[in-house]
Amino acid sequence: MKEVLKLVFVLFIVSCTSVKGPNQPTFGIVIHGGAGTILKENMTPEMEHAYENKLAEAISVGHKILKEGGSSQEAVEKTIHVMENSPLFNSGKGAVLTAEESIALDASFMNGNTLDAGAVAGVKHIKNPISAAIRVMKNSPHVMLAGEGADYFAANQGLDTVPESYFITENRLNDLRRVKKRESDQKVSINLIEEQYFKNQRIGTVGCVALDLQGNLSAGTSTGGMTNKKWGRIGDAPIIGAGTYANNASCGVSATGWGEFFIRSVVAHDIAALVEYSGLTINEASKRVMKKVKDLGGDGGVVVLDTKGNVAMEFNTPGMYRAHMDSDGNLEVKIYRDE
Ligand code: ASP
Numbered sequence: 001m002k003e004v005l006k007l008v009f010v011l012f013i014v015s016c017t018s019v020k021g022p023n024q025p026t027f028g029i030v031i032h033g034g035a036g037t038i039l040k041e042n043m044t045p046e047m048e049h050a051y052e053n054k055l056a057e058a059i060s061v062g063h064k065i066l067k068e069g070g071s072s073q074e075a076v077e078k079t080i081h082v083m084e085n086s087p088l089f090n091s092g093k094g095a096v097l098t099a100e101e102s103i104a105l106d107a108s109f110m111n112g113n114t115l116d117a118g119a120v121a122g123v124k125h126i127k128n129p130i131s132a133a134i135r136v137m138k139n140s141p142h143v144m145l146a147g148e149g150a151d152y153f154a155a156n157q158g159l160d161t162v163p164e165s166y167f168i169t170e171n172r173l174n175d176l177r178r179v180k181k182r183e184s185d186q187k188v189s190i191n192l193i194e195e196q197y198f199k200n201q202r203i204g205t206v207g208c209v210a211l212d213l214q215g216n217l218s219a220g221t222s223t224g225g226m227t228n229k230k231w232g233r234i235g236d237a238p239i240i241g242a243g244t245y246a247n248n249a250s251c252g253v254s255a256t257g258w259g260e261f262f263i264r265s266v267v268a269h270d271i272a273a274l275v276e277y278s279g280l281t282i283n284e285a286s287k288r289v290m291k292k293v294k295d296l297g298g299d300g301g302v303v304v305l306d307t308k309g310n311v312a313m314e315f316n317t318p319g320m321y322r323a324h325m326d327s328d329g330n331l332e333v334k335i336y337r338d339e
Contacts, residue, residue, distance in 0.1 A: 027066040028309040029075060029210045030324045031059050033089050035256045035301035036203035038319025040336055051088060052333050055323040058082035059333075062210055063325045072210035072218035072252075073111060073134065080107075080130040080222050083206035087169050089321075090204030092128060094169050095224025097176045103167045105224055106238035108144075109133040112217030112246030119144040119238040125151045127160040130222045133238070135159065144238060172227075179228045202226040204321075205237055207254025209246070209305040217307060219244050219252035219268070225259065235259025241269035248307055250276035251285075256320070257293070257300010265293050271304060282306050286314035 033055055062079035066072065084092025091105070098104050107129035108119035118137025121144065126132045132154035136145050145153055155161050205223035212218075221244045223237040236242035236259040243259070245268035246252035253268035267289055274285035282304045293300065294316045301315025303322060313322045315337075323333040 025213045025215065026309040026327045027072075027211050027213050028305055028311060028324070028326050029059055029062045029066060029079065029208065030303040030305050030311050030313065031055060031062075031079060031083070031206070031208045031322065032254060032256050032301065032303045032313070033083060033206050033321030034202075034204040035315045035317045035320035036299070037317060038203065038321070038335060043335075048335065051321055051335060054083065054086050054088055055321060055333050056331060058208075059323045059325050059331065062208060063329065066210060066212050067327075067329075069213055071214070072212040072216050073109070075210040075212065076109065076208045076218045076220040077130055077134055079208045079210070080206055080220050081128050084128050084130065084222055087171070088204070089206050090202060090224045091206045091222040093167050094172065094204075095167050096202060096204075096227040096229075097168065097172050097224075099176075099180070099228050099230045101168075101173065101176060103164050103224065104229065104232075105129045105167070105222070106234060107133040107220070107222040108238045108240055108244040109137060109220040110218065110240055110244050110246040110252075111137070112219070112248045112252050113214075115247060117143050117240045117244075119240060119244075120150040120154065121146040121234045121238040122232060123147075123150050123154065124164050125161045126154040127162045127166070128222075130220050131159050132157075133220065133222075143240060146234070147232075167224075175227050183228070202258075205256040207237075207244070207256060207303060209252035209254050209303055211252070211305050211307060211309055215248065215307055217246045217248055217252035217305060219246040219254045221254045221256070223256075236262035236267070239263055241266050243268060245269045245272050247272050247276065251282050251304050251306040253302055253304050255300060255302045257315075257317070258298040261293050261296050261298020262300060265289065265296065265298070267293060267302065271302065275306070282310055282312040283314070286312040290314050290316050
């Protein structure tokens with residue numbers, strides 16, 4: 001009898017220590033690598049594995065930082081570096097090209113604890129634009145810097161710089177030539193812009209939202225924008241409230257999709273506002289806002305995390321490269337809608 005009581009006591013202690021109470025600190029991380037018409041029939045098993053492995057590698061970097069007590073800011077920055085350094089995604093190396101066959105990278109970051117934020121748009125020489133966004137937040141009196149000034153500022157901050165050629169890949173040059181050919185064939189550029197989106201010439205923006213053990217959320221997004229972009233076009237990714245938002249009072253959001261619609265719908269802030277002011281769950285809020293984007297004619301998706309570690313990965317496209325890892329290390333990596 002004594003032995004049984006002892007066993008019950010031990011089991012009670014184990015259950016108390018292994019099951020997280022409602023107020024026990026937790027952490028989590030969620031990422032995306034772009035949304036669009038990503039269909040299984042257009043993928044080879046090799047490509048699938050390449051994406052899945054890179055997403056798993058990236059999220060594991062951030063997860064390790066969080067597990068060891070590091071900040072959500074560091075987790076977001078280092079996780080995004082892995083994807084920016086991979087030519088698989090439309091950010092950093094392998095980003096899509098402008099109409100001039102050049103590079104113009106956009107990125108933004110927001111700290112959900114302080115509501116500090118930073119962004120860069122149209123940079124050409126900073127190897128990891130997400131770090132430039134963080135430096136703008138930390139070391140400048142501004143929120144957003146663009147063009148040469150942003151490159152100059154980031155280089156002065158000691159960030160790694162590279163020649164434009166570092167970012168440019170053969171695949172992206174071919175994409176650009178194909179899009180340009182269609183444009184000259186059709187001579188109707190507004191229709192072409194729509195068509196370009198449906199033909200996935202911008203898929204691969206990357207983003208990350210993390211929650212650290214201190215209970216702080218951070219979100220970041222990094223992209224090359226859209227193929228054949230002209231006139232200094234800037235999308236939603238570097239715009240705080242459209243492509244990125246984080247607030248400990250609600251949630252952190254990183255978006256990907258047709259930037260013009262995401263700007264007009266102020267997607268990231270809209271989701272956070274629904275959570276904060278209307279008490280919606282992050283799932284309800286994301287669904288509602290992505291429907292709004294769809295009704296306007298736009299497509300894309302979001303990844304969202306709240307301070308309890310709840311996650312939402314919502315998109316209105318056939319696929320979104322995405323991954324989530326909770327504090328127990330449970331990893332989920334997905335590409336298509338029906339997974
Ligand atoms: N939102 C990005 C842009 O419009 C592209 C994307 O995420 O697919 O620049």
